[in-house]
Amino acid sequence: MEKQVITLSPGIIKIHEGGNDYLGIRISGRKKNFAVTRYADIRKIHGFILKEDSVELWKILGVKEINGEIYVYGPYYSGKFLSEIINYPPEKALYYILILVRILVALSARSASLSKIYCNGVVFPDDGGTLILPVQLMERVADQISGEERFPVFLSLNNPAFSGDKNLSFALGVILYRLLTGEYPFKGSTEEEVHFQMHEKEAIPPHLKSPGIKKEVSEFIMDALKKEEDKAVPLSEWSEKLERWIKEGFTETLSEQEKDILQKKALEYEKKATRILRFRTFLLRNKAKIVITAVILVVVGWFSSSIVKNALRPPLTAGKSPEEVIELFYNSINELNPQAMEDCVERGVAKELINEVTHLYVINRMRLAYEGQTGFIVADEWVKNGRPALSPETDVYGIANLSIVSEDEGTFIAEYEKWLPVSENETIEAESPVKSVGLIRKDRLYLRRKKDYWIIYRIENIDSRPYHWPDNRAPKKEKSAIPIIPPPDIIRTLPAVLVVSLLAP
Template sequence: MERISENRIAAQDEEVKLLGIRTGMEPRGYVARQVTALARRGAVLFEEGHPSPWPIHRVTPFEGEFYLLGPWLEGETLEELLPSGGTGTGSVPVWLTAFLRATLQSLDDPDLHPGNIRTCLITRNNGVLLYNLDLARELNRSIPAKERARVHGPYADERLEGGAGRAFQAAAVLYHALCGTAPEARNEEGTSVVTPVHQRNPLVHQPIAEALDLILGGDSREEARLLSGIRKTLETNRGRWLDDVSPEAVEERREAARNRKSVQKQTRKRRSFWRRNRARLLAGALALIVVGSIPVTILRNHLKPPLTEGLGPMELIEGYYRAWTELDHLFMEDAVARGVSRDTIREVTNIYVIDRVQAAHAMHGRLIPPEDWMEAGRPGERVPYGVSDLEVTILLREENVVRAQARYYLWRPASDEEGLNAVLRVAAEDHLELHPTRYGWEIGEIRTRESGAERIPLTGPNPR
């Protein structure tokens, strides 16, 4: 095997030349089995409007990372093609229109996905390589977090699924190609605002800039329609992405975009604060006057729609375990059917109340997410609680049922007899069954199997 670029290698298989596409995944046994199984379904090359299969012959390690090997293709990955200058210019990549056309064509097939900018290849003939959905998700989930934040995070809105999610990803790629940099990734608080297109490149044709701003704003719910509108705009604008405008008009567009971003940011901050803290503020007030165990129903937020509205199966499952760590019992309650995980949600609710009471008398509560605790050097005054090292695998996906497996470590304070000098880290495996509702999906069953507990001192070296 021979490296031909940062993201591609050339290989031989019985004198047949193969292309290897870098995934960024470390060659670990469990990941290897998962990716190899999913890779058997291959990929699809959209070239000149025609889809054709691109079989993945095997998954092979090379220089400490996995590569997907398939028939030879001349081309480069999006990561290699996208500009890195930070600002837009007066030129447009020649592959951009073909990429938009292939993306729109692929939206009719819910099982196709580009993966990320490292795995999506653009051929010399402006063809676009797409993967089956489960393989693409595994590729994005299994790369190291720092790499994922660079090659996937800015181009994805995890709240969106199916055609809407892929339209968002395509819009983010168009933004990067036109503006010279990726759009800002959505932060956990939901207060981030993507810099408007015209603030980075005022030359972009006005209707195209407006459509990209709407899609990447994250609130349009019409991502696919807006993306299709960009193609129609190009047809009426003779294929031109950019306008020929005067220096005065350039500055006017940039200033208008700058003002619009400022207004959006303030609006997003206010909306996010009340959305995320309405129930918590109520819980904090109750915690100051209530002593002892508090039933879930007291703190239940009865406002509809549920917090899980619009989430797909994978996003819902990951959100459920994230909410466990964040003590977000309201999200957990909305994520499951009535009666499911009742004891777990009651535990999270009571721990939440206790932690808020402690926070009322100190600068912060004592509990901390396990991964934050280890990154902070295991401060002895904080106690890790929640889920770490989560790995979710979709086992079955049908119209009315989804089955999944979740592997993780659950961290809890050690028992009273052992004092508060240690925590227990329990290896757990859940089997979940999800069913559709009028708001999206909900978890109808969780079966848990624990394979052992490890007692970890609150101070000392990080556990392996």
């Protein structure tokens, strides 16, 4: 009888030959790449068929060449692949995920736990149980299938920074996120982009992404996606949660108004996460330069008495009104002066923004030392000069058009434009004369008196939208009169010979 081949999942086929069915796993794309001597080692590898009261081995029976590719094959089990189930409605899929979790717990108890989940390597046979195909062979499959096939079955699930139960819990979090929202939490066009997002980007909580999902369910999934390796959600907890969600449901009824509120929060969350990711991408591009400059600054700081002086001096906000404190805070962004920003706020407030300014300050110092220019233009001065076109090597950064309005006692509204460098993968409007992106932002700031000065104890962003250029925008010639961001006193006051010696190769 003629051999029949059916593709079941990426790299996995059903072989019908001689009246029998076999399950084939592709282990080599070309015959010449497969050595017969390796087959003896491969035959020692096996999978598992796990049922409630038994564990059987799925053994390799032989090797076949099919259409120029090498497959090992073993017993065939009619059933559903996990790669198929992740596209089911969640009401139908959760039962299978619960079975998978129980299997993972059972394997862990037998000291045979998996390190990764391959959606094309997990089968739920029609007659019950779970088939786990050999992980060593699934690694081969993942290396050979196309990137488009690899994303949904492996790359989008497993975090290369994690191992053991932490990665399994992370992968389960990704699967549940995909089932409940219809999207993967971390996406990209390349493997590197996906892994970078796993490491750097905060996913939008499921209850914001798809209003109606219970917040408790959303928070548990987000716990599984956390980046801290030492904070893994135990697999046993997954089992308990899934049992309850299957029994009690994972959604709740919301009014249209409640849905609108959550959707707005999701938009704000995504904007913030994207902004942070963009800036971290920018820092990654300049990592080597930042490290070099950071070392220089540490040495410079060793020779400077500014640390002692700063510890003893009164805060820069002393004697200032609340409006002046707010103005100092935002103007310090343009001056790349994180020290002044810290004087304006209580500890922990605006931490990400202060870190952003600190990192840019380091880049600024490095470029000034090595290239004789910083590469950054002050946003406020650039706007006042009519937003002229700039050279590709120059970025706009900082605050412009700042306005401060008193809303209540100790509460103020600040409206402004914020300009940031654009990352390599980010697009800008065709009309833009610069390679920076602008945001129109509105913050609510809360201040209170501390001893004899005012301090900001909370900043709440209440609006943030992109700056759009007019369709008829005609880029102007670059104006040399726009000031480059000035260096702070710690560099300005150093003897030239010391700076030169520190920068010497």
